[in-house]
Amino acid sequence: MLWIPIDRSLDIPLIRQVYQLIRERILNGNLQSGEKLPSTRALSTELKVSRNVILEAYDQLLAEGFVVSRMGSGTFVAEGTFLEQQKKIPSFHSLNWGEDKNKENDMISFRSGIPALDLFPRKTWAKLSYTIWNDIASSTFGYDIPEGRPELRQVLSRYLLKTRGVDCHPEQIVITSGATQALTLVSKLLLSPDDLVIMEDPITNDIQTIFKTTDSILYPIPVDEYGMKTSLLPVNKNPKLVFITPSHQFPLGGTLPIQRRIQLINYSRKTNCYLVEDDYDSEFRYEGPPVSSLQGLDPEHVLYIGSFSKILSPALRMGYLILPSHLIEKCRKLKWFSDLHTPSLDQLILARFIGEGYLERHITKMKKIYKDRRNFLIHCLEITFSNKVNIFGYSTGLHLIVELSEFHFSKELLEWIEQFGVKVYPVEDHTIEKEKYTNRIILGFGHLKKEEIKKGVIRLHKAIDNFKLKN
Template sequence: MLWIPIDRSMDIPLIRQVYEQIRTRILHGELSAGDCLPPTRELASNLGTSRNVVVEAYDQLLSEGYIEGRQGSGTYVAEGAYLDQQKKTDFLSFFDMHQLIEDTNEIIDFRSGLPALDMFPRNTWGQISKQVCSDTSHSIFGYGYPEGRMELRHILSRYLKRTRGVHCHPDQLVITSGATQALSLIANLFLSQGEEVMIEDPITHEIQTIFTSPGSTLYPIPVDEQGMKTDLIPPNKKPKFIFVTPSHQFPLGETLPIQRRIQLIQFARKADCFIVEDDYDSEFRYQGSPINSLQGLDPDRVVYIGTFSKILSPALRLGYLILPPSLTKQCKDLKWFTDLHTPSLEQLTIARFIDEGHLERHIRKMKKIYKTRRDHLKKCLTEEFGDKVKILGDSTGLHLIAEFKNIEFTDQKVKNILERHKIKIYLVELHTIKKGMHQNKIILGYGNLTIDKIKEGIQRLKQALI
């Protein structure tokens, strides 16, 4: 008798459960070629299901070739349906998964670059999204252009001119699936085996990986309290491009002053290379107005990257590239080869969201909230650690740097802190190219943490470091 356990409490339909279990037994050799399966009525009776459940499961197995029917004889396992099983991956049981979810809920995660997910403007976004679906022509549901919707590119070019001092025509804009795709497009556009990129050190580890993936090398320029030390750029170097985060250096958080910006542009002109500017969260500046873009100083020399992941939500997967006219066609071709185009409905939704003023209102609202969280984080660090901690890079963005006296952080130390105290902190050293310079510094993101979580997290950190 064929015994198949079924579970009526599961979301998986009974037909699928019967089909999957017979299929698995055939593939694993538990049911061999030529074995006779029980009649549908008999199996249905044994399982306590309707006969239709078993009939449909058998029909599916028959259509895929696992079983065969023999006229007047019955249903049999077909030849050639056994697959030798390789070493199996261990999957979490339901209990383990449930425990993992509980543990995750207990962890306080100081991840940087993550906005307040609970503050996403759901109602406004939902209303606009519904309007877009209802009001637009049928053509919106077809294929689009790789550079993105013209509506969004027009609105975005005006918005960036007003808020970031960016100078561009809509035709210079390419809408991307987040900043990561923008960075990948740049790597494909510029780099090949043996090419060199001049880059800040430290800088995001992920960016290092993207830029070295074509076989290129990184030439690091150290960062101090004013960003990239442009006086250390060798005058005879000929990089493919220079990568900077001038408005809010990641991870150290500093701003590149005008003197260094000019030095950077002068070098790029002499070396006949481009500058790639990543402007990832500079809208949230807590002292004065946001810093104007580097791109505005030399639009023909600077490639500008922006994203809505930090302003609104990473789930949107919306970013953009602004390119000098000489690079736009080649970049559009690369974008087409990558994914044809970024989803059109989301593009039209964000276009209306910006055009109706919702984005700037959201930024003003969130700036107050993030400033309160930043101030509370600084207060907690000072209360718990006193003069043993120095706070850096806190004027802009969603994270700050805590530099500790007489404490060095290693991967193992961070792992122990997570396991014993349920707190995630992040090493500056992870993002360095030349190692050993920032081992006493950690990155503390506060965008997605409440006041209470920030306080409890810093208390746990103190317990971990005592």
């Protein structure tokens, strides 16, 4: 008789249990081709289950081809049903998920680029969502156009002209699933193997990775406290694009002055290349007036990328790409091949959120909160480290740079710091040419409350002090 361990305490129906256990034995060869299965009546008696349970399990096996039924003879294992078993991967339950581990250890992470998620305007978003879901036409639930809803593109073009000096028609905007998709579209749109890409160094490692996927060649230009050193742009090269973060250089935080912006535009015109402007963190500027976009100076040579991940939430996966007019149609096709379109209903909610002034009010509110957290982080660093730290890049954005001149943030030191319940991120991770910023770390503060900031800085100081004693 076929022994099958039925477990009535499980949520899995008995029919499914019988089917799965017989299927597994057929696949691993314990039940071989041509072998006869017990009759449904005999097996139901043996397992003390209804005969209908066995009948339905056998029917499922028959439908999938695991068994064959012979009139008057019974049910037999079909030919060609053995599958050699490979080593099983670990159970998902046994995997260590970093997020859960950090929660258990009360880890304080100074990761950059994360907004205050607990301050997302939920009530306003929910109210607008309710209105949109109840008022929209049934046709809106169907497939949409790849470049994005016209309602969002129209309101976005007006908003960006007002706040960032971006000069564009709604038709030049392609709505994307965050800045990452926008960058991926740019790489597919402009680059081929062995094309030259000029970029700031350091620059976020994710962007380097995206451009490398096209087998392009990265040409790094160093940055200083004002951003890319445009005087070092190569005169004897023919780049396809120059990638820059002019409003808030990542990670060092400089703002590109007008003289260097003009140098970049003249360079792009002379070499017939494009400038790709990532308007990173520009909304949260704490020192001086807002800085206008580079795109507004030359819309036909600049591709402009923006995102709502830092302003609102990364979970929205909403960004945009603004293109010179002659690249629009090709980009629309690439977007269609990528994902057909960005979720339509979320676009309509965001359009209403911007159009009714909620976004500007939210940014104004958050600027005050982030500035307060930034000032508190600077105060904690200066008090805790007795003014032995140098702090850079604090005029804009959700992170700052800390330099401890006597330290090299090696893998060993970073792992040592993490054992004290705090995680920091080295600038060196984002460099193309290595060994230039080994004594600098990135400290993100947007998502941390004051008590977490204070605790994190104290832990960091304790870890470094103990590391000095250890060595």
